[in-house]
Amino acid sequence: MTLQNPVINLSTLANVEMERKTLCCCLVSPKGYERVMSVGLKSAHFLEVKHQVIFDVIHSLGSKGLKIDISIVSDELSRQNHERLFAGVHTDKISKDAHFPYLAGLSNEVATAAYAEQYAKVVKDDGIRRGLVNYWSVIYSAIQDSKSPSEIIAEGIAFLTKAQDITARTEAYTMPELVDYSKEYIIQQELEQKEGRGITTGISLLDNIIGGLKP
Secondary structure (H helix, E strand, C coil), X not given: CCCCCCCCCHHHHCXXXXXXXXXXXXXXXXXXXXXXXXXXXXXXXXXXXXXXXXXXXXXXXXXXXXXXXXXXXXXXXXXXXXXXXXXXXXXXXXXXXXXXXXXXXXXXXXXXXXXHHHHHHHHXXXXXXXXXXXXXXXXXXXXXXXXXXXXHHHHHHHHHHHHHHHHCCCCCCCHHHHHHHHHHHHHHHHHHCCCCCCECCCXXXXXXXXXXECC
């Protein structure tokens, strides 16, 4: 059996429409931004380089608690000198707001903030799949270089560890998420009633609601 390195067009493992919808939700709705970030999305999950750049700017603004809209993102892209990325290779004179039409197009996407998590999940999953395709290339190259099995395994583990870092959620949970979790927990405790009660707080009403303190 001959070992072959499959040639896969990575663009087939991406949904550019979902990338645009995801960015749209971030640009037009604070709630959309929160929902996108809740899945642990990172710029590495986007295929389009300009989408990676836009997302990095959005994430930078959001992590500082700053407002996110087209004008602010546009100003930041100008400050970082990303005009060429949006102007096209055949353009001689590059305007400082060359990226603004593209941002405007993103904001006009037919996207709903309520579905932001679903859009972002598609983008994230596609990014992970593309990363795993590269995993095979790493292993194949190591085999072709006649490296020892231990070296091949070490390189594979290192690659998968990096891939795991990209998939991990790094964002803090939002208050609405914590509230939902707490409500589910309280309801579950109410259903279980007095079974498996934890340490009493000394406040009978609270103990009845949460079932006592637990790990």
